[in-house]
Amino acid sequence: MSEALLVQEAGAAPLAAPASGARQFWRRLRAQRAATVAAAVVLLLFLAALAAPLLSALAGQDPDTYHPDLVDSASGGVPIGSFGGIGADHWFGVEPQTGRDLFARVVYGARVSLGVAVAATFLQVVIGVVVGLAAALGNRWVDQVLSRITDINVALPLMVIALGLLAVVPPSFPRPVLIALVIGGINWAGTSKIVRAQALTLKSLDFVSAARLGGRGRWSIARRELLPSLAAPVITYAALLFPVNITVEAALSFLGVGIKPPTPSWGQMLTEADTWYQSAPTYLLLPAGLLFVTVLALTVLGEGVRTALDPRAASRLSIGTGRKQRGERTKERAS
């Protein structure tokens, strides 16, 4: 089943977008207002993350300097001033107890959150495409073995395994790298299942037979006939995975087993905020709001990418007309 669901989720039929170039993709993406706004937000976040040192310097702050003079030690460390100490020096206020600059911590945190998610998504896609393609193109045994490995991969509960692994790996191993490796290494089964299913469908189509008759070899067919048609569903699925990966990293850090202080990360800021929400609500709302906005923008963008790559699936999702893919797929070839 899971396969059916996943493929349904990623949507794209293999023949969906006829010969759409990158230009057509951008045109279709820009035609959607929500997706355009989301893309702008995402771009902004990435720029902020990339330019974190620059931005902090611009604000005249850095993420690690303590400012004990800005918190009220009498009340246990509540920032002095309204809204968590927001002012000209500290644009987002300061952290309770330590007085570290929140703006700097947030932009540096964005580096970690987005970086981990990018790396994890990249891993998931690479492993998934390789395994899925090999299973679809290899002989029966290769397919059997790889499909079983994929089954095992599905059975690994991500959060739980990640928790377990983070417990045994020595603390000297850099956490962001470890988290990206864990998410990428445990959660690629979806990609490989989609790639395998799509490649098998494509393989049965007549144009692949025609290429064989034209005298081309297996790898040349995979590269020239299959991969271009696989790009759409894979990109779509990756766009849907990316926000999930951000959430997972935040969750692990929130549980206190992910990114370790003093490296800032949004999830980890939330954990600490948990105890401060009454006296310093901005400290909670800041990472929570950022996480929400980021994940929402990425999700909307993912939907937009799906729509731009596969207009038929998109029409099914938005107005509900369109495709009979299920029937088409199950149609028997032999006659």
Added chain:
Amino acid sequence: MTGFLLRRLGGAVFVLLALTVILYAVFYVAPGDVAQIACGPRCSPAQVAQVTEQLRLDDPVYTQYWHFLQGIVAGQDFSTGTGVEHCSAPCLGVSYQSDQQVMQLILTKLPVTGSLVIGAFVCWILLGVGTGVLSVRRRGRVTERVLTWLTLAGTATPVFVIGLLLIIVFCSTLQWLPSPAYVPFTQDPEQWAWGLLLPWVSLALIESAKYARLTRSSMLETLAEDHVRTFRAYGVSERAIVGRHALRGAVAPVIALSALDFGSMFGGAVLTESLFGIPGIGRELVHAVKVVDLPVVVGMVLVTGFFVVLANALADMLYALADRRVVLS
């Protein structure tokens, strides 16, 4: 059909075995100084030697693994220093830090996690499927747009964010609800329900978004199919078409996804439990990870894996049963 079920079960058993191999390799072979890790940082050399003996760490790797597997299938005896304790059949080892048998630990936590998951499950199915159906019924109108955005917001919100907000609003600011806490059902059903209300609601709000999307897209897919046109052409009302024919098409995927979610949640709704301080499997796991209690970690990961594998097999079977068109292969 029977053949399909048997094959599927056989596959599940194979995956479970593979899971034990992987977990053993990752947790008991790879880290190196296993005895010290398993025993905990405060162990004396004598205790470490005892753990080494107990886990047969001086034997070749495959013998160790075999011993580990034997414990699960047949049970084994543990020396506690003062005497010998028997750990019966599905034995997942003993925590060297709390001297508690891992299986028993899990069994005491199971009703807690169960209360959380089952209650939340009821809420999210009702809410999710209801939202999905409503947005299909009102498609093309404002209601649908609003529901679509709410659903998107739901999928985009991490459960700990919404949980935190709910606590702040309902417990701290408005003080309408008591702080979430777990009271066993057998002790006081009313307190049980009140204590779990917020965790249920936050889990349901997040999870239901997924179900609303699935219900909606499955129904819309069915509505685009030819047979719906047949019933329209025979004067069947829109209400009957949506409620009878389109909804039927969403049953199989929703059941299958429920089975999957149910399975993985039993392995601990880790975040929800940690956030609300509910002493279930998930919170215990986080605790074990923080203090590096290796047998507890491995045991819980294994049990979770077991639930997930079981849920996967169950999902496949239910999907096949609910969707009679699926070719069983």
Added chain:
Amino acid sequence: MTTPLVQVEDLTIDFGTVRAVDGLSFTLEAGAALGVVGESGSGKSASASALLGLHRGTGARVTGTVRVAGTDVGAADEAQLRALRGGKAAMVFQDPLSSLDPYYTVGDQIAEVYRVHNSVSRRAARARAVEVLDRVGIPDAARRARSRPHEFSGGMRQRALIAMALACEPRLIVADEPTTALDVTVQAQILDLLHDLRRETGMGLLLVTHDVGVAAESVDDILVMRHGRAVERGPVSEVLGAPSRPYTRELLASVPRLDGGRVGGPGPGAAPPGAGPLLEAVGLRREFGRGARRVTAVDGVSLTVRAGETLGIVGESGSGKTTLGRMLVRLEDPTAGRLRYGGREIGSLPEKDLRPFRRELQMVFQDPVASLNPRRSVGESVADPLRAAGETDETRIRDRVSGLLERVGLDAGRYERYPHEFSGGQRQRIGIARVLAAEPKLIVCDEPVSALDVTTQAQVIALLAELQGELGIGLVFIAHDLAVVRQVSDRVAVMRQGRIVEQGAVDEVYGSPQDPYTQQLLAAVPTLDPAHAAARRATRSELAAA
């Protein structure tokens, strides 16, 4: 004077900027039967849907008046429209599998429709369902009513759909391509059933079809449509016997006939008689699946193809003809048997040893959509065999491809265009150009024209015949349509359940068929002469009884 059952005046339907139906008017008297005939895009199905108001809420713009059984479809409110649909006029759709809900039993679906129009108990509605299922000839109807659609064969499903139409005793049945998805023998049964029902109940029938033969067999009047307009209307014998419009004449001339002759003929390149066969298959066999679920698709087929000749292979769906065709070019591996090409055994060669032969054995596929990669320009697709053969000179490739595109009747300037910019017939021409690029000795054509309209079909067939005459290649022509196969073949093989039941020269097989199955097939082909229809109906019932 009574009002007509159907009265359509100045009907115009727009889908966005596309005008599907343009000022159509016609009437249908109670109890009469009208066939609406046209090629794809003629607006015939859109007109049929308009009779039941099915365009409502789809965004299509409908103007003009449509009155059916006393209901003004355009002005009717929801309740009136629902009463019309199924109650007074019922629709039978094309694809019987997708037209029924896969999740509910056939009996329940008919009962549901019956209860929309009659306030009766569930039990009574089920009884009615069994009654109508029995009427349309479903054996053991009470038990079969509890089956789901996928447990029915194609013909049975179409019968079930007709039963649903009958359930509320409508005055009009609108049948939209009711037999297009069916085999020719099943098609004949369904048409006979519709004929009997009409005689028995006095219902009116509006039959929409692309197949002139189907209309000729079943209706009194014919309305020919093109580009959304009526071209010609009149009694069947007049329209088909003495068409007054050029388009009708062209349409009729394109329809392949069972008694027609061969298009083209062996050209100068044909091998002299007595030359050895180009391709020879002996006891070819192909099985799918293993163990209990093993299916034998091709079961011991032996045949030969000579250079310059065409072997037609005809059979219904599931007869194994496509699998056989794919084996002949080694896209499918034979399970057993021998396949000799130019005197060399190639049936068991592994992929890498096949390379030298790959280009000489080519295939033209059925589906013009799936046979071209949508993400590559058509020029690139055609150039593929050239590149694979090691040609690297871009100018030479371009010249050769341009030449090939022109040879199959396409503008060479469209090299950079993508498949979706071409029509079905043009795509099939591109497929043929790609095949020619490989300079083949033998081409297997698998249903090359079944997805095309008859006029396009005739052009593609003529092109194939021409090329064969010019190049002297061997052709294997696989089709379900007996008339098409007759048009192109020198010899013909009839397949059934993986075996060849009869094989021989075309005139012999069609003139005096020996095998009872071949006789049945030939008797089921619709004729263009309505006078013959009754006689052939009688022959069919005799053959069925035998």
